[in-house]
Amino acid sequence: MTLTETAIQQVIRKLLRGQDYRIEIVNIINAAFLEYAIAFFKRVVDAKLRNESVTTDWYKAEFLDPRLPSDELIIHSGLNKKTVSNMFSTAKREVVLTATSDHYDRLYETINSLVETDGEVELTLTIKFRGVAVELNVNESLVVINTLAVKRAELRGGAWSTTGKQVEKILMRTLCALYRVPSEHYRLTGVTSERREVDFFLIGLNQHRYQCEVKLMGKGNPESADSTFARESDVFVADTLSDLNKTQLDQRSIKWVELRSDVGYRKFAHILSELGVPHTPFNGDLEAVLPAIFEQVFAQPGH
Secondary structure, eight states, X not given: OOOOHHHHHHHHHHHXXXXXXXXHHHHHHHHHHHHHHHHHHHHHHHHHHHTTTOOSOHHHHHHTOTTSOHHHHHHHTTOOHHHHHHHHSOXXXXXXXXXXXXXXXXXXXXXXXXHHHOTTOOOOEEEEETTEEEEEXXXXXXXXXXXXXXXXXXXXXXXXXXXXXXXXXXXXXXXHHHTTOOGGGEESOEEOTTOOEESEEEEOTTOOEEEEEEEOOOTTOHHHHHHHHHHTOSEEEEXXXXXXXXXXXXXXXXXXXXXXXXXXXXXXXXXXXXXXXXOOOOOSOHHHHHHHHHHHHHHSTTO
């Protein structure tokens, strides 16, 4: 899932205000899921109508058609791509075709067994589109519901993973722009002498490069701070940090910024001073300057 520039800006605004940004991601997930659900229901109506006289499984005939893209087949069968890759160590086309067909057959058998065992279960899903309605029995309804549940989980995982990748570097560029750090005194990415990739580098007047790690972590994610220790970063910027995280960072002389704290992003200026990175103090209205900063940041190549 790719975040729009507007979504990224909203997330960064929340972070700099010291607010929880997660509602922005939840809204994105909701919008993407509802859009998918409506489109999927339309396909179900069309497929059901076309296969009214089909005595075999119309869902399998339509939604596990071998001509469909692999990503669609995986979701329609009730799997996700990562599961297929983990199970078979690959997600090649021929593997997907076999895995999705087999898994769907097992799923359908499970649903049939459940319905037969609990005969009191009655469920009819009626979908109406442009005046035409189709009804799905309990078996068909459960297959459709399962597909939507899998898609929701896929969107959720993709959105949270994407957020970090797409927001973290732009957050650092925004902070540098806010304090007018000259472009020659930071780098978007790079590698250490051990060939490890680093999120961001700050460069002091002495041309020393300081490794920066950025994690939009919560207090329940101590492993995110652990990655900083493993990389031997000089600066750690996070959404929230536990007291233990802060103590560990201090013990290792790693400078840190907790955006959700009282000082929040303003601590970044103190770190710039301590590292000898040229900058200009900022004490103005954050909301007033952010639009121009975002315009500048998103105009730069590789944002």
